[in-house]
Amino acid sequence: xxxxxxxxxxxNLIGNDLMAELNEGYTKSQGRVIHIQxxxxxxxxxxxxxxxxxxxxxxxxxxxxxxxxxLPSKDIKxxxxxxxxxxxxxxxxxxxLEKSDVTYRILENRDRLITILIKPDDRGKFKKLFKxxxxxxxxxxxxxxxxxxxxxKMHAFEMYSKDGLYYEIMYExxxxxxxPKMWMPLDKCVQKSLWENxxxxxxxxxxxxxxxWIFRMMRCLVMQKSFTDxxxxxxxxxxxxxxxxxxxxxxxxxxxxxxxxxxxxxxxxQYDRLVEAYYSYNxx
Amino acid sequence: MSNPAVTKLVRDKIGRLEFWMxxxxxxxxxxxxxxxxxxxxxxxxxxxxxxxxxxxxKLVDVEGFECSGIDPVFMSLFxxxxxxxxxxxxxxxxxxxxxxVNHKNRMGFIKFSKLENGRAVKALNGDSSExxxxxxxxxxxxxxxxxxxxxxxxxxxxxxxxNGQYIILYEDQMLIRDGQHRASCLYVENGNIEIPVLRLYFxxxxxxxxxxxxxxQLFAKLRKLNAKRLLRKTKKFFKGLIxxxxxxxxxxxxxxxxxxxRKMEQVxxx
Numbered sequence: 001x002x003x004x005x006x007x008x009x010x011x012n013l014i015g016n017d018l019m020a021e022l023n024e025g026y027t028k029s030q031g032r033v034i035h036i037q038x039x040x041x042x043x044x045x046x047x048x049x050x051x052x053x054x055x056x057x058x059x060x061x062x063x064x065x066x067x068x069x070x071l072p073s074k075d076i077k078x079x080x081x082x083x084x085x086x087x088x089x090x091x092x093x094x095x096x097l098e099k100s101d102v103t104y105r106i107l108e109n110r111d112r113l114i115t116i117l118i119k120p121d122d123r124g125k126f127k128k129l130f131k132x133x134x135x136x137x138x139x140x141x142x143x144x145x146x147x148x149x150x151x152x153k154m155h156a157f158e159m160y161s162k163d164g165l166y167y168e169i170m171y172e173x174x175x176x177x178x179x180p181k182m183w184m185p186l187d188k189c190v191q192k193s194l195w196e197n198x199x200x201x202x203x204x205x206x207x208x209x210x211x212x213w214i215f216r217m218m219r220c221l222v223m224q225k226s227f228t229d230x231x232x233x234x235x236x237x238x239x240x241x242x243x244x245x246x247x248x249x250x251x252x253x254x255x256x257x258x259x260x261x262x263x264x265x266x267x268x269x270q271y272d273r274l275v276e277a278y279y280s281y282n283x284x
Numbered sequence: 285m286s287n288p289a290v291t292k293l294v295r296d297k298i299g300r301l302e303f304w305m306x307x308x309x310x311x312x313x314x315x316x317x318x319x320x321x322x323x324x325x326x327x328x329x330x331x332x333x334x335x336x337x338x339x340x341x342k343l344v345d346v347e348g349f350e351c352s353g354i355d356p357v358f359m360s361l362f363x364x365x366x367x368x369x370x371x372x373x374x375x376x377x378x379x380x381x382x383x384x385v386n387h388k389n390r391m392g393f394i395k396f397s398k399l400e401n402g403r404a405v406k407a408l409n410g411d412s413s414e415x416x417x418x419x420x421x422x423x424x425x426x427x428x429x430x431x432x433x434x435x436x437x438x439x440x441x442x443x444x445x446x447n448g449q450y451i452i453l454y455e456d457q458m459l460i461r462d463g464q465h466r467a468s469c470l471y472v473e474n475g476n477i478e479i480p481v482l483r484l485y486f487x488x489x490x491x492x493x494x495x496x497x498x499x500x501q502l503f504a505k506l507r508k509l510n511a512k513r514l515l516r517k518t519k520k521f522f523k524g525l526i527x528x529x530x531x532x533x534x535x536x537x538x539x540x541x542x543x544x545x546r547k548m549e550q551v552x553x554x
Contacts, residue, residue: 011332032368046299047368051340052296052365053298055364056296058351059357059361061356067293079552083554111554113551138541139541141553176288179290185286256309278309281310282326283326
């Protein structure tokens with residue numbers, strides 16, 4: 001309905017045939033209006049808004065072509081995740097954690113720095129324990145005070161120190177978002193798996209190979225935007241993870257349609273192609 | 285489901301509604317209009333953009349106007365809102381040295397200068413102090429330097445005009461509305477030569493009008509201040525004050541914990 005001036009052109013929107021139709025507006029001040037419609041649906045825009053939306057979509061198309069051919073730059077300072085590790089026995093607070101009923105998983109151990117995941121439900125108990133043990137809290141390099149934002153109700157990273165050793169605490173397996181200064185948790189299925197499975201080694205609980213594989217892969221793709229020698233060594237030595245039946249299900253919720261290409265490239269050891277393949281991927 | 289690789293492609297306001305589009309790698313292209321969302325495949329977006337370009341051509345219906353001849357970034361940011369007033373399009377030739385360029389200074393006023401004194405020409409000659417940080421019409425994630433470099437190499441490979449896209453002027457003015465980078469590259473490479481441009485004419489004289497005087501610009505800004513805008517600006521001011529408080533608190537924290545933080549970061553970043 002409306003005072004039709006003329007049909008402009010048929011437009012196909014997600015498989016639906018619609019007609020862009022030029023009409024007189026209801027009032028003089030409204031100017032001409034465009035109806036995007038078929039027999040079951042109609043969206044009305046003023047001529048000016050239609051031109052804006054259409055040009056925005058055309059611009060988005062152009063921007064998409066641009067980002068698919070230009071790798072994003074690194075947006076944060078990145079640590080070297082390789083080198084010597086301090087023996088676990090030296091981390092006095094870790095022994096206390098093991099003895100307590102706080103559920104934890106060791107994610108990584110580096111020189112004088114250990115990364116531990118704490119089950120979010122045990123956060124209160126954990127804080128009490130670390131306070132009692134005399135751990136000193138200090139702002140995490142990717143913490144809120146540095147302007148980082150934690151999406152989807154994710155807990156901010158914490159950092160504690162005692163006797164010259166540092167304890168990096170996380171409550172979810174994180175992933176850097178491609179949006180600058182933003183962190184987000186990996187998909188719920190990975191978080192669930194993190195607390196349902198554990199890898200017991202020398203009396204301590206570690207994150208399982210499969211979950212750490214996903215975590216490190218996303219760190220390489222989104223945060224580092226490259227694969228270091230240590231990363232290549234890790235993925236090569238954990239090639240058996242690729243055979244896991246649950247890996248694909250998890251990857252489908254993390255990298256979505258890119259999961260097959262990802263596993264294929266890892267299987268072929270083409271780490272130098274992976275980052276570019278991810279950002280230029282357009283088969284979805 | 286949360287996708288870590290989300291890139292905002294475009295953001296705008298349509299009437300009172302927020303409009304934005306983002307690319308979610310491996311998942312879909314999202315078109316958001318307030319709380320309403322449409323998911324497209326990459327292919328569907330390409331096709332839709334093409335169809336909409338053709339729809340605009342048919343809607344505008346001015347001889348010589350073709351969407352494909354206009355840079356989509358310029359179209360979306362500046363031209364689209366005035367396109368319903370377009371009455372004529374004319375190809376013309378001008379001397380590069382006669383062209384004017386503009387840019388916003390730190391106080392938010394628009395400064396006009398001859399092309400040869402413009403920020404892009406200066407940057408191409410090695411002084412990028414004015415050019416850095418002007419990202420309004422850049423591609424997603426593109427820096428000012430990258431923009432200028434890519435334009436320079438595009439002109440040396442493809443020449444000018446490329447893809448039928450000309451430098452755009454309004455009415456019979458010499459102020460570049462779109463194509464400052466192209467004009468600057470041509471000027472630095474070839475000097476004051478004659479080049480073809482596209483002139484757009486509108487039925488509303490306000491569209492092409494520009495004010496050189498800072499005082500007139502200030503009055504124009506004040507005239508735009510209605511009650512709603514004033515309220516928004518006041519809110520923003522007080523929000524800024526509150527943020528300043530937390531910024532100071534944050535700064536103080538880093539001052540008092542400087543040694544410990546430096547020690548920890550030495551271990552963390554090694």
